Amino acid sequence: MPGVDDGAARPPSDQRHTATIHDVAAAAGVTIGTVSKALSGRGKLRPETRQRVHAVAERLSYRPNDLAHSLRRGRTFTVGLLTSDLHGRFSLPLLAGIENAMGEARISVFLCNGGGDPSRERQHLESLLAKRVDGLIVAGARTDPRPAVEVGSAGPPVLYAFARTADPRALCLIPDNFQGGRLAASHLVAAGRRNIAHVTGPEEFEGARARKAGMEAALADHGLPFPTSRLAHGTWTEAFGYLAAARLIEADRAVDAIFCGSDLLARGAIDALRERGVRVPDDVAIVGFDNWPIVSATTRPPLSTVDMNLEALGRLAGRYLLDLVEGQSHVGTLRQPCSLVCRASCGGKDCTPCSETEDELIHW
Amino acid sequence: MPGVDDGAARPPSDQRHTATIHDVAAAAGVTIGTVSKALSGRGKLRPETRQRVHAVAERLSYRPNDLAHSLRRGRTFTVGLLTSDLHGRFSLPLLAGIENAMGEARISVFLCNGGGDPSRERQHLESLLAKRVDGLIVAGARTDPRPAVEVGSAGPPVLYAFARTADPRALCLIPDNFQGGRLAASHLVAAGRRNIAHVTGPEEFEGARARKAGMEAALADHGLPFPTSRLAHGTWTEAFGYLAAARLIEADRAVDAIFCGSDLLARGAIDALRERGVRVPDDVAIVGFDNWPIVSATTRPPLSTVDMNLEALGRLAGRYLLDLVEGQSHVGTLRQPCSLVCRASCGGKDCTPCSETEDELIHW
DSSP: OOOSSSSSOOOOTTOOOOOHHHHHHHHHHHHHHHHHHHHTOOOOOHHHHHHHHHHHHHHTOOOOOHHHHHHHHOOOOOEEEEESSSSSSEEEHHHHHHHHHHHHOOOOOEEEEEETHHHHHHHHHHHHHHTTTTTEEEOOOOOOOOOOOOOTTSSEEEEEEEEEEEEOOEEEEEEEEEHHHHHHHHHHTTOOOSEEEESSSSSEEEEEEEEOOHHHHHHHHOOOOOOGGGEEEOOSSHHHHHHHHHHHHHHTTOEEEEEEEHHHHHHHHHHOOOOOOOOOOTTTTEEEEEOOHHHHHSSSOOOEEEEEOOOHHHHHHHHHHHHHHTTTTOOOOEEEEEEEOOOOOOOOOOOOOOOOOHHHHOOO | OOOSOOOSSSSSTTOOOOOOOEEEHHHHTTTHHHHHHHEEETOOOOHHHHHHHHHHEEEEEEEOOHHEEEEEEEEOOOEEESSSSSSSSSSHHHHHHHHHHHHTOOEEEEEOOOOTTTTHHHHHHHHHHTOSSSSSEESOOSSSOOOOOOOTTSSEEEEHEEESSTTTEEEEEEHHHHHHHHHHHHHHHTTTTEEEEEEEOOOSSSSHHHHHHHHHHHHHTTOOOOGGEEEEEOOOOOHHHHHHHHHHHHHHHHHHHEEEHHHHHHHHHHHHHHHTTTTTTTTTTTEEEOOOHHHHSSSSSSEEEEEEHHHHHHHHHHHHHHHHHHTTTOOEEEEEEEEEESSSTTOOOOOOOOOOOOHHHEEO
């Protein structure tokens, strides 16, 4: 059974001795064919022989060589994960979801951080293709179209997660920003608010535009106004949220709710209102977007906010990739619905105040 | 040259046809030995032959098979990265640093998220060992000892990054929490403060204990008091920072500075002081720990804080692992120094106020 044993191929400079199938066969007093049968569980063997081989293999720390197996099977049981954003906070839940789905399928994930640099990404891509990955996930942190990854006609299947490309043959999984915006505004309307403003990020982000469009659709459904004076685009920062909310409330005392395009914006807005004596949610209700617990659980009051369910999105991406690897075909842009996490800032009936008591916080 | 070509081993169920070295040889009208010479750049060949083979290889999207090469070389040019914390914010810069160091060395990183579950970690470990990774980095997010990872005597070298094990043969790279605490307190003393309090996380964290000990050492150096009434241990939360600072300032009006064991604690403390009319830094100076920009750049005033330089720690871990893979020996616990990022909250002479203007934030 040539090819199973890599012992002969190991260069003399390697100081660690790795047990080979020959070592196990010699120590157990059987042929290498018998070792292979015993460890794979295939073929007929007497139970005591199988047991003896297992015991010897364990004693010698012998591990069947996946590389040799891969060559015979034509699959590597690895996939590549090409991220463009290993600094942003969206990456963590997305990565965790992808890794979970792959781990369940006993597939290993190669992590490659392109950092948004096309030449670096190209280099990573070449390396992944040379390793013959079974599939590739391109992960990002925004929904604006990016260049397609070129793997050639013989390349592995590719999928985009929290990233999108204009190529109509591509499969892209992104959060449904429109539905998320609609959900936030509908929730505020259901809580009795009628004069709702919007503070969000730069207009060049598809996410900002889609969330705003969703809010507009919800207000139109209820025949509610949305004058441009109640819309503020700015940076995705807490400082802008603070500033925009302060201006809105000074200019237009009728405003009774603000939907913020991110949790950081919402945090700034809540602080600005509190410091001006405007009560949240009694006078002005606030809904954020992200459900980033480090922000949303610590605003005063705790923040009601839209959750993009990023870990679930990552898990879905992993499962779709397995489909593609097995030859199924999926194309198009799939938008995963957002959900709403109700805390206290929206003033809705379902809202619960923060339950953490002082006692839980203190160890003097 | 048997072993270079995996075409014959590809099972019929695989629908994609990957070009093999035989395809290239046939299309170029040369032997597979000539293809190998032409693509590797080794051996003597006429330039036009070399050029023809390259053109054919490109047309057929032929890629030399890394797996087959690996078997002959006895190295896989892959390392495993076993994280226990793919949710915490420390992981991102650490991962980015590790991945950068490995990418520079053209080594691919297998990402495995144990999630703190020993059986899951064991399963990932088996998978990495079966893939014959050249080395293994165990990454965490705290400096308290964890169980050692067992790879057996024939296993690859292992290194711990922002993680530590009690095994004296292990190499562990962690931030120097003691030095970081000393740095923070010395900075406050240099800025003229004499009555410094400490608000930090639970005592069962080595990080909390070491930062406190560093602060004590700095105060002792200057003959300054540190009564236990000025020490508050609690949860690593903003809410506890708020509560502890409020209590400290009510109980002890002499306090003129607070060193906080995390940026979130510092953020809560700053808000509590501002809302009580205590000016930061004029009345009470604040120094945090983490330099997590999303927090430290947005407190009012912006936060002076200790930076653990986690990306550099990750990069260092990557480079040490390459040393180990090449047979060098390193053992022990290496503590990387922290640095101090001076913004406005410490009231020191070097502090600069936040320079972001309103104009930069707004796109109405």
